[in-house]
Amino acid sequence: MKGKVMTHIESKKNIPEKTALGIIEKPINRRNFLAFTGISAVALTIGLQSCSDDPVTPSGFIDVGTGDIGVLNYAYALEQLEAAFYVRAASAFYNGATSEEIQILTDIREHEIAHREFFKAALGTSAIRALEVNFDSIDFTSRASVLGTAKTFEDLGVSAYNGVAYIIQNVDYLALAGKIVSVEARHAAAISDLLSPRTIAFANDTVINAAGLELTNTPQAVVNAANGFLKTKISANNLA
């Protein structure tokens, strides 16, 4: 397993990655990445062990990593997906989009770009590479398809952040995740309300349980859903 994974990384080393926005990204610098994860001998050992012993990191997948940096990369991956979606949706709005819908989708596009670029800048050389998306299943000319997918992404995003916050060890990272997740929840409510105005849709009984708590999703569940929209598949089996 170890050889396979490493070979994969090596093979990607000199291939520039094209982002959803068509920007050519500098590929991940493996030397810097290892230097970062190897800040302590213990961390490096654990990292190598998970590489060699852990059979659940599939070959060809971009693994978000482990611990706090893993959580940040996990968030970065989801924000990349969301940003790419809204960039595409706002490049040519679906038929019959109202001015309110255009405003909301445009605002959200900017928020998701802000989140994506924040994580990229904050993670620096430890950031995963830019992911390529696959939106073949989305009909961008259809209101139901675009808003339905937006709802899926927003609900998924909130459940993802809520599901991994407990892993975070550093209070500053926890605070930053908190600053973002509530904005994702605001998005989720707004999109849901566009689909079903002035009903319980904005915070329905599927996403909020009887105790008034929003559902959480495990990284595995989130990644499975996200990979359906990603050409560059991600894995998050080693977060906790």
Add this chain to the structure above:
Amino acid sequence: MKLINMFNNIEEKINEAPVSRRQAFNKAGELGIKTLLASLPFALGATLLPKKSYAQSATIIEVLNFALTLEYLESKFYVTGLAAPSLIPAGDRTVFMQISKHETAHVAALRATITSLGGTPVAEPTFDFTAGGAFPTVFSIYSTFITIAQAFEDTGVRAYKGQAGNLISNDAVLTAALQIHSVEARHASEVRRIRGQKGWIVNSDPGGAPPAIYTNENNLIQGGVNISTFVSAQAATEAFDEPLTMAEVLAIVGPFIV
């Protein structure tokens, strides 16, 4: 006011955290980690310190009782509003019934959690939703009611966010608090949009609610990164919600508590 004083004491304790960030950084230096930190990307390097450095004095029970007080406030507010004749238009009633259901559930969940942790839930205070006469039409004119609803929801989001760090030692409680936090954000978005506002907070615009609720919401710098280098300054403020300290929250809700 007794309650407020109790929470103010908690806040003072929090601010007297045993190790400041600067001290923690110096300690890191003593341990020879400083060089490593310096080599990390600025945004991460400056904060890559063990969470123990941030040990807080507010106990989990105290934080939960603070949250419970806010939930009592919201719960009572919506129950009263829904009972007020001709206040909420028929078309918006479903929304407020759903919000009310959640706030009532939050009260029960917090009380149960506090009890299960061996604590005693604080008693429900007596509320004055006119805030000493500042909002005399809160239960008679819909626009006033939804303005106060927005005020409470946006405050609630900021209040939970501000306490997350104090719950970091207890995974289950932290997760539950964040599961409430995002529900409050959904409420806030819905109420804001009913009012004709955006679902997200723009700069520090109070939109007719008490301005103290939106203090520092115009922040552009997140983890050392200037977000306005990526998107417009307005979008940068919308994209990140900011926390409030316990003292700031209590100053906001104080006028509503008798």
